[in-house]
Amino acid sequence: MKLLFNRVFDGxxxxxxxxxxxxxxxxxxxxxxxxxxxxxxxxxxANHLAYLGKQVKTLGDLKACFEETKAQWNPRNQRLxxxxxxxxxxxxxxxxxxxxxxARSPTxxxxxxxxxxxxxxxxxxxxxxxxxxxxxxxxGFVVIIGPAPTDEEAAELIKGYQxxxxxxxxxxxxxxxxxxxxxxxxFSVRVVPVGPDLWHVAHIISVVNRAAMIFGNVQPGDxxxxxxxxxxxxxxxxxxxxxxxxxxxxxxxxxxxxGFPVITNSTKDVWPVPKSLIIQKDTKDWIETSLEARxxxxxxxxxxxxxxxxxxxxxxxxxxxxxxxxxxxxxxNCFEWVDTKEANEVEDHKIELIGPDxxxxxxxxxxxxGFVVEIAGKNMQKDFEPVFERRIHHYLNYAEGVMHTGxxxxxxxxxxxxxxxxxxxxxxxxxxxxxxxxxxxxxxxDKVQVKIYTKPEDLERxxxxxxxxxxxxxxxxxxxxxxxxxxxYNCILCQSFSPAHVCVVTPERLGLCGAVSWLDAKATNEIDxxxxxxxxxxxxxxxxRLGIWEDVNEAVQTASHGSLESxxxxxxxxxxxxxxxxxxxxxxxxxxxxxxxxxxxxxxxxTPLGMTFSEMASMTGGGVQTPGFMGxxxxxxxxxxxxxxxxxxxxxxxxxxxLKEFVGAKLNATAKELYGIDNYVDKIADExxxxxxxxxxxxxxxxxxxVLQLEPLMS
Ligand code: SF4
Ligand code: ZN
Numbered sequence: 001m002k003l004l005f006n007r008v009f010d011g012x013x014x015x016x017x018x019x020x021x022x023x024x025x026x027x028x029x030x031x032x033x034x035x036x037x038x039x040x041x042x043x044x045x046a047n048h049l050a051y052l053g054k055q056v057k058t059l060g061d062l063k064a065c066f067e068e069t070k071a072q073w074n075p076r077n078q079r080l081x082x083x084x085x086x087x088x089x090x091x092x093x094x095x096x097x098x099x100x101x102x103a104r105s106p107t108x109x110x111x112x113x114x115x116x117x118x119x120x121x122x123x124x125x126x127x128x129x130x131x132x133x134x135x136x137x138x139x140g141f142v143v144i145i146g147p148a149p150t151d152e153e154a155a156e157l158i159k160g161y162q163x164x165x166x167x168x169x170x171x172x173x174x175x176x177x178x179x180x181x182x183x184x185x186x187f188s189v190r191v192v193p194v195g196p197d198l199w200h201v202a203h204i205i206s207v208v209n210r211a212a213m214i215f216g217n218v219q220p221g222d223x224x225x226x227x228x229x230x231x232x233x234x235x236x237x238x239x240x241x242x243x244x245x246x247x248x249x250x251x252x253x254x255x256x257x258x259g260f261p262v263i264t265n266s267t268k269d270v271w272p273v274p275k276s277l278i279i280q281k282d283t284k285d286w287i288e289t290s291l292e293a294r295x296x297x298x299x300x301x302x303x304x305x306x307x308x309x310x311x312x313x314x315x316x317x318x319x320x321x322x323x324x325x326x327x328x329x330x331x332x333n334c335f336e337w338v339d340t341k342e343a344n345e346v347e348d349h350k351i352e353l354i355g356p357d358x359x360x361x362x363x364x365x366x367x368x369x370g371f372v373v374e375i376a377g378k379n380m381q382k383d384f385e386p387v388f389e390r391r392i393h394h395y396l397n398y399a400e401g402v403m404h405t406g407x408x409x410x411x412x413x414x415x416x417x418x419x420x421x422x423x424x425x426x427x428x429x430x431x432x433x434x435x436x437x438x439x440x441x442x443x444x445x446d447k448v449q450v451k452i453y454t455k456p457e458d459l460e461r462x463x464x465x466x467x468x469x470x471x472x473x474x475x476x477x478x479x480x481x482x483x484x485x486x487x488x489y490n491c492i493l494c495q496s497f498s499p500a501h502v503c504v505v506t507p508e509r510l511g512l513c514g515a516v517s518w519l520d521a522k523a524t525n526e527i528d529x530x531x532x533x534x535x536x537x538x539x540x541x542x543x544x545r546l547g548i549w550e551d552v553n554e555a556v557q558t559a560s561h562g563s564l565e566s567x568x569x570x571x572x573x574x575x576x577x578x579x580x581x582x583x584x585x586x587x588x589x590x591x592x593x594x595x596x597x598x599x600x601x602x603x604x605x606x607t608p609l610g611m612t613f614s615e616m617a618s619m620t621g622g623g624v625q626t627p628g629f630m631g632x633x634x635x636x637x638x639x640x641x642x643x644x645x646x647x648x649x650x651x652x653x654x655x656x657x658x659l660k661e662f663v664g665a666k667l668n669a670t671a672k673e674l675y676g677i678d679n680y681v682d683k684i685a686d687e688x689x690x691x692x693x694x695x696x697x698x699x700x701x702x703x704x705x706x707v708l709q710l711e712p713l714m715s
Pocket of ligand 2 (some may be wrong): 131189494513580581582584
């Protein structure tokens with residue numbers, strides 16, 4: 001019998017040898033000066049940056065690092081107690097092999113969502129995980145290394161995790177099995193076919209290490225802190241199917257050293273068995289065993305529908321060819337409306353369909369539908385209606401085979417042929433809304449009933465009524481300003497990943513993730529006053545222009561456990577609000593124009609700052625204040641309080657075109673009100689105009705951009 005430690009060492013030896021060979025061949029072919037970069041990241045080769053503190057930019061840099069890797073993690077020099085740490089060297093060696101592929105081509109596995117393997121994941125993808133991780137929408141990660149004994153078993157395991165919202169990474173032959181079983185795989189449905197070989201694990205560890213740097217502000221080179229972060233904050237684990245070669249054991253050792261348990265059905269040469277290696281011969285029990293091993297508790301809401309229901313399906317796209325029905329509010333009368341009622345007006349769990357069902361229309365038809373969700377509750381407030389109404393979008397998307405976009409009267413819902421065949425009908429929309437609203441807001445909602453309308457005459461009549469409600473709500477929202485309310489709220493949800501970060505949420509400044517408005521925070525506080533959103537009073541004002549209150553500072557000091565002394569709500573230069581990492585947009589000052597450049601996470605191109613989103617984003621995060629850079633939500637751009645201390649939205653000189661379109665109407669209205677300027681957005685440059693700072697000045701001058709009249713940002 002071979003001891004487990006020796007298997008780790010042999011596997012590591014094998015990997016280091018392979019990396020050395022690949023590296024030498026690549027250097028010979030491309031030369032030491034050849035540039036080396038993973039796509040769409042500001043963290044170079046993230047594992048090398050994390051463990052060695054080195055920014056690898058060329059093949060020559062990589063070669064120098066590799067000498068260090070061999071010296072530090074030479075299996076033969078390890079103390080037995082640290083045997084599993086050899087896994088770090090194995091991860092670095094894996095990153096070497098993969099980096100050599102990316103040195104030859106930026107897209108070694110193809111491009112876009114349909115690429116053969118996912119390979120490297122972008123910083124934007126890592127950041128996308130922030131909010132679902134803190135809300136528990138993604139309760140954990142599994143790395144499945146296989147093939148499984150049969151294709152069916154592979155699919156069952158993957159779907160089992162997916163339906164529990166666990167994020168799934170696949171390595172090896174299990175990917176082909178999933179393909180044969182026609183599973184939908186990509187980052188947005190949270191099943192990622194990372195790569196066919198064991199060393200593709202390096203891409204997964206790269207995500208984990210970037211999360212530590214982005215959200216946790218862990219400093220490059222601080223190996224112990226990376227260990228500590230992954231162990232405490234990343235709920236990941238590994239499922240490895242028998243047979244398990246030494247190479248897998250070496251990577252498994254690394255996983256264990258990072259605090260990720262390994263569950264396997266392999267029993268050969270597994271001794272001594274460390275605590276985090278769990279042998280579970282019955283692979284049918286893997287999900288339960290794994291969740292228990294990593295202490296993951298899944299909150300399940302029982303929803304009575306005939307298709308799977310999980311947050312993992314939120315990103316599912318239903319193409320025209322796969323859809324049975326396309327409910328489209330831009331082509332006909334549709335709406336969704338949450339309305340407050342008295343207790344005696346609501347019969348709990350009553351779901352009514354008024355009109356023909358979705359199976360009565362011809363396959364591929366366009367159709368119309370309206371939802372009235374009536375809520376009664378002792379703690380219900382009119383102000384919560386839009387909060388709950390916005391949840392409809394998320395909830396309906398969680399159903400497999402249902403895609404929902406838009407809101408109010410501009411909704412669009414597709415139901416797939418597969419969902420219809422499984423028995424999904426209109427009443428199931430009601431079942432979903434009932435179950436989720438009741439379970440997520442039980443402290444507020446006592447009773448829910450749902451009416452679903454499909455007859456044109458009803459929809460026409462009701463839409464006219466609902467439009468009046470929307471208008472009244474807009475007026476109410478407009479009247480909600482930072483000055484008109486008595487309290488703000490803080491949000492500390494992101495502290496589970498970014499322990500020092502606090503968002504202060506005000507009516508005119510939503511949380512930087514874009515998901516928490518002042519009304520959302522108010523509803524969250526109503527559910528649990530000691531939970532993630534707490535009341536922040538605003539009685540002792542220090543500086544109105546900068547937005548400083550003594551009470552806000554005290555609240556921030558307490559919530560950040562002393563990391564933060566003072567924040568301003570309206571300045572990007574003086575004590576700006578911190579960022580956790582999951583911001584929708586980042587803005588940074590552009591010194592030649594005295595303005596700011598804003599980029600949203602979806603934009604991967606260059607900006608006039610000479611930095612991409614990822615690079616700008618890496619300037620701030622981890623709950624640290626970085627004057628000159630600020631993470632924020634998309635909606636904040638059109639707020640009168642955006643950089644109000646420095647002149648407001650008039651400072652915006654550049655944004656990606658799509659972001660301009662997204663915020664255009666509201667930003668134009670704000671600029672008209674503040675500065676009397678018409679069509680302000682046309683004065684802001686974008687990537688189709690220039691990505692160059694000098695040309696930017698020319699453009700702004702030609703357009704008479706208001707920033708030219710403002711004082712210099714830096715004196
Ligand atoms: Fe995180 Fe701030 Fe959003 Fe709360 S409001 S979830 S702390 S980013
Ligand atoms: Zn966050």
